[in-house]
Amino acid sequence: MTAESSPTPPTSPTLPLRERKKLRTRQTLIDTALDLFGAHGFDGVTLDGLCEAAEVSKRTFFRYFDSKEDVAMAPTQDLWAAFLDVLETCPADGRRLLALFEDALTEAIGRMPADGWAERVLASRRLAALTPSMDAHGLAFCDRTTRSALAVVERRFTLPGPDGRLHARLALDLLVVLFHRTLDAWVTQPTGHTPDDLVHRLHATAAELPSALTATAGPQV
Amino acid sequence: MTAESSPTPPTSPTLPLRERKKLRTRQTLIDTALDLFGAHGFDGVTLDGLCEAAEVSKRTFFRYFDSKEDVAMAPTQDLWAAFLDVLETCPADGRRLLALFEDALTEAIGRMPADGWAERVLASRRLAALTPSMDAHGLAFCDRTTRSALAVVERRFTLPGPDGRLHARLALDLLVVLFHRTLDAWVTQPTGHTPDDLVHRLHATAAELPSALTATAGPQV
DNA sequence: AGGCTTATGCCACTCAGTGGCAGATTCTCG
DNA sequence: CGAGAATCTGCCACTGAGTGGCATAAGCCT
Known part of the structure; x- marks a missing residue:
């Protein structure tokens, strides 16, 4: 979505794309969770709901968090x-x-x-x-x-x-x-x-x- | 099962029958649980199994423990x-x-x-x-x-x-x-x-x- | 580009924990 | 002693967390 300004820097100091995606998925999960939990309480949010909001499958969620x-x-x-x-x-x-x-x-x-x-x-x-x-x-x-x-x-x-x-x-x-x-x-x-x-x-x-x-x-x- | 030796003492110092039964059920549950968990590990025992061993329904278990x-x-x-x-x-x-x-x-x-x-x-x-x-x-x-x-x-x-x-x-x-x-x-x-x-x-x-x-x-x- | 590795999605499954209701047991008081 | 109230219990169906397996898709390497 929000593409980086530099399309492909010659000597990329950042991590490989796959790692960056993983980092981003993880952070999205955390932010979405804190948002939803804050709004409806921890027990007021189901994992299915959280995963839908973060646009990941439940199976993927458990590959990032225990x-x-x-x-x-x-x-x-x-x-x-x-x-x-x-x-x-x-x-x-x-x-x-x-x-x-x-x-x-x-x-x-x-x-x-x-x-x-x-x-x-x-x-x-x-x-x-x-x-x-x-x-x-x-x-x-x-x-x-x-x-x-x-x-x-x-x-x-x-x-x-x-x-x-x-x-x-x-x-x-x-x-x-x-x-x-x-x-x-x-x-x-x-x-x-x-x-x-x-x-x-x-x-x-x-x-x-x-x-x-x-x-x-x-x-x- | 194991009836007390004194059937009905005139001035009973013990708790009422109902309370005694509850105490005994609770202790049975604890002992059975520690036994089974010790033998098969905590995760190796299901609540259904524990309740069957203790001869109580699962619903009753949760009336004694959270x-x-x-x-x-x-x-x-x-x-x-x-x-x-x-x-x-x-x-x-x-x-x-x-x-x-x-x-x-x-x-x-x-x-x-x-x-x-x-x-x-x-x-x-x-x-x-x-x-x-x-x-x-x-x-x-x-x-x-x-x-x-x-x-x-x-x-x-x-x-x-x-x-x-x-x-x-x-x-x-x-x-x-x-x-x-x-x-x-x-x-x-x-x-x-x-x-x-x-x-x-x-x-x-x-x-x-x-x-x-x-x-x-x-x-x- | 083509094969290899790795992440993801989907599906079915187990099990902890809960709510509701009917039946049994104990307590209480006439 | 017996009827009725108060509990305690068992059964059943249900939600939701967490897992395993397998097919697919995406990033990686040469």
Whole structure:
């Protein structure tokens, strides 16, 4: 439909046509899904309806995504994929693991496409808050990512002490917890849903961790 | 079938017959499910098969459980229900929130039925490790429980400071993380799957939290 | 252009989960 | 004890997610 301005550049820096089509189909599916889910709710849209709107067969849908929940979670999943990628290459100076993870996630957020990613995350999270099965799916995905990240860390770094592996796992779990609380706050705020603000809030939430560890409670008056 | 020895005690301390039957049906469903899932895998058992084995109609199954995953998660869910119950009544001396939660969970573990609960948890967790959809379901349930617990805490206790609510939520998230790592280790060990050992390991894992916060990593040699 | 690889569409199928209704069981109160 | 109300249960039909198989079409390579 919207033909590129340059018909056939001599040295094409882009991917081969087939790959570009796949990317576009995937993105169409994501955008259509977030649109429809936002309008009628997750359960108010059938896969058949979604596929018809996106002009693909149901069979094709399942070659791109594992489940109905999956397509709505794509923005977050892209982020964690980038996180793993950053973790794969970042240096291991003697910093604290948690700080290292925090910075890797910051870097990953920075790598997200500037056009519309934040909006898609926002739509996705708002949907998840209303849809138990989406929430469950997202949580499980984070857990799997945590395990992958732990594998990368074990392979690339030296974890001192007999409990080094446990410490790394706990640090990763902590990062996930911090990120989720950060997302909660970021999604809830009325305006200013930018990646930069997300990063800012991530560090702010992380700064509260020591207080959370020592926080006490008195009886209700 | 197995009639009670005392036909009709004058002052019956037990629940009415109808309630007892319901309890028994529920427990039969759980035991049958864990048996069959353990033998053929979660996906190797259909609901129709499970219902036939438990001698109930599928319609009845869904009057007791929300989903196929739900029945296999019952042991853990019973624990968290008890946790909420303990939280509802425990005193709020000036202790740290995290310690308070840890003790409440310990108390909840102590309230679990001595006969077979540990075995059921073990079977349930081993299944969950092999079944993504069960894992997701369990994670989502923990998240919902965390929110319920936060509501109880906010209602019963005073949370000082503008970030008191965040601190409490983080402390609860931490407890869940600690519990999951504890379960990982407890399930993995070859023997000694007792509630007491679970409690012991919970405190041991919690003791590693400060180290996890400050842990560092060097480059791989 | 022609053959090779890969993505897509279509069809039929299994299984989880739901709604409705009829019949059975338990509770309650006269 | 017995009638009637309140539940609990079983059966049946139905929707919708997800899968496997196979034929076709589209992009790729030389």
